[in-house]
Amino acid sequence: MPQQTPLYIIAAQHPRVGKTLIARLLIEYLRFGGNRPLLACDLDPREPTLATYFPDLVSTVDITDTRGQMALFDRLIADNWRTTVIDLGYGLSEQFFDVMAEIGFEREARRRSIEPIVLFITDSAPITARGYAKLLQRLPQTTFVPVHNEAASFMFIPQDFPPSRPECGVIRIPRLSPIVRGLIDRPGFSFGGYMANQPGGPTEVHTWIGAIFREFRELELKLLIGTLESSLRGVARQTASRAP
């Protein structure tokens, strides 16, 4: 079974729910965990916040025209050996997923051993739950993992945001006290760098980052186990069908 390369897509229905924060955390987690080849894309050309944090890693792409769509999707297909993180700019989710469905990206991704995983940041608006349900229906081969960012939305109704693969569950981003929130938003702040340096023992920020990194690690393990199980089931079916 060829190893799947994850393609993480950070999406949300509404602005200011923490898309770029989660993209930053994920990138730093992926960097922190080893030297795996990485690619990241910021799809908000007007306000490329993610690109300002990782200028050496993040490409800014405008997918509102065909040229930009080619720059993004053709590259994703060609760079199928690199784990990729995409930060969808506000208002671009619909267009991104429209293009993804129209050009048959899911099928090509599967052919190239790319596993699209949408980290969907939830909120309590009914339109968000409806939008999430539509996406699940429209992109059946994509893994959808709901993300509950407690700083952006107090409520989370699990029935509204079922993960596409039940074993993946929900990623919870705990609320950080407002006093230290300013620290992580500083330009140049590195979560990985902060974790590596704990001279006075763990602080609230260390605990917070650690909890989120654990969520990401568990997600990776669940995805891996799920893929292995499904592969083993396929082998068992094949063996059973060959049995005399």
Place this chain on the structure above:
Amino acid sequence: MAKPALILVGADKGGVGKTTVARTLLDYFTAHHVPTRAFDSESPRGTLKRFHGDAADVVDATSVADQMRIIDTLSTTDASVTVVDVRAGLLSPTLRSLRDIGFLDAVKKGQITFVIFHILGSSIASLNEIEETAPFTADAKYFLVKNFINNTSFFEWDQATHASYFKKLKDAVVLTIPKLNEMAYEQVELASVPFLTFVANKNPKGDTANYSFVLRGYVRHWLGNVWAEYDRVKLLDIIDTGGAAVTGQRAQTANRS
């Protein structure tokens, strides 16, 4: 012996997408394994010929010799279907010629299947062609093709005008060709290959090409929608393929290639 079918794709107005529609038809029949030949009346250059070099010949539709090449061979050729891409301005004269040589009588007697794809642009001049064409379409399968090559509306905002053209002929069936992404269209133009070949990422020699995955995706999706229209009007049932057509193989063929 299967009953021969002649498909005319034409319009009197230019720039409405006749050759594009002819190309989608050739791809459709290829995908369904229907033996097809084509004639391109853009003499002497031939646009259709550029994309379907193997299947298409360039003819001068006004010359008697070339008319004989097309019509006299209908029942002797191995192809079940003959597609003629009629040059702009020649649809009405071609139909008149077909009447004059007795072709329309043969259609009336059921000896030949005759299909007309009348490609329409969003202009009154283009829509007025429907009236000129009407006298020749009684025994043909007549399709009025709305080709959305730009964001046109075919006067749908004015129901009276729209109905006066599209509901006048009770046997005419309206087909809709959606708009293809401009860059994808241009890339296929540059590649000079059939749409299906482009989707399969092959160059004219059949070797693997390096076309954009995004543009191939747009073409695949669009071609699937166009073929869904051909499926909707049961085009394969209209023409007698002599059992050659792969039944049940639908527009998704494009997606599988």
